[in-house]
Amino acid sequence: MNDLEQQMAENLVSIFEKVLVAEEKSLQKGYFSNLSLAEMHTLDAIGPYEARTMTETAQILGITVGTLTVSVDRLVKKGFVARRRDEEDRRVVRISLTRDGKLAARMHGKFHKVLAKHILEPYTDEEQELLLSLVKEVDEYLNTQVARYDNDDKIRQTAKDVAKDVRRRKTDDD
Amino acid sequence: MTTDSEVPRERKKDKKDQVYEDLINILTEELGVSPTDVDPTLDIREDLQFDSLQLYSFIITVEEAYDIRISDEQIDQVHTMNDLVDMVCGIIEQ
Numbered sequence: 001m002n003d004l005e006q007q008m009a010e011n012l013v014s015i016f017e018k019v020l021v022a023e024e025k026s027l028q029k030g031y032f033s034n035l036s037l038a039e040m041h042t043l044d045a046i047g048p049y050e051a052r053t054m055t056e057t058a059q060i061l062g063i064t065v066g067t068l069t070v071s072v073d074r075l076v077k078k079g080f081v082a083r084r085r086d087e088e089d090r091r092v093v094r095i096s097l098t099r100d101g102k103l104a105a106r107m108h109g110k111f112h113k114v115l116a117k118h119i120l121e122p123y124t125d126e127e128q129e130l131l132l133s134l135v136k137e138v139d140e141y142l143n144t145q146v147a148r149y150d151n152d153d154k155i156r157q158t159a160k161d162v163a164k165d166v167r168r169r170k171t172d173d174d
Numbered sequence: 175m176t177t178d179s180e181v182p183r184e185r186k187k188d189k190k191d192q193v194y195e196d197l198i199n200i201l202t203e204e205l206g207v208s209p210t211d212v213d214p215t216l217d218i219r220e221d222l223q224f225d226s227l228q229l230y231s232f233i234i235t236v237e238e239a240y241d242i243r244i245s246d247e248q249i250d251q252v253h254t255m256n257d258l259v260d261m262v263c264g265i266i267e268q
Contacts (some may be wrong), residue, residue, distance in 0.1 A: 106230045
């Protein structure tokens, strides 16, 4: 690995870690400290407006319906998600955000927007466009890498364990 | 006698008045703001000193009341009660 690749690798990992840590900390110190980051992302996946089915939501999050059911159970108990049977097809369960759920999701969305705003702020319009197009290309490349492992739950679990470990190490350092 | 050109303006004014009244009711009932503290030029963030949570709470209630969607970008463009009334009326008419 040459020096440029080494720096790129380190910066990518560092960005990944710091975004996670910043999200966790903003949650812990904010109005919704009783929500974990994973739960917040579940609220995001459900979305603020239309009621979604469990299957749709699980697909968005890239998890099984069984895993989502556990998470939704907790979110229903905490008052962030409402669950009801579809009126036309009683076999289908639809989930939607309660008022508190909508509030939490919008506040969290704001966190992401403020972060992006501050990152872009120092640059000219042209530089911002360039930065965005480069970031999009990185994102597209990573999508192709993720797609390779789409059906491999073991690798997905390993990635989750690594992310969890990174967060734990960050917390220990603080 | 009413001229043709006056009719739409009159209707528009009625709708805006109704929306303005609804918004004051929401502010009063949901967020404990006194109606006497609200006027059309009032700056929602500065004068009411709303933090992000209160602002979103207000916006979500407005969305539910009119069955509309208000994006963050639209919220950023709203400063006064007049702006908010214009925005809500604009979304309803779409």
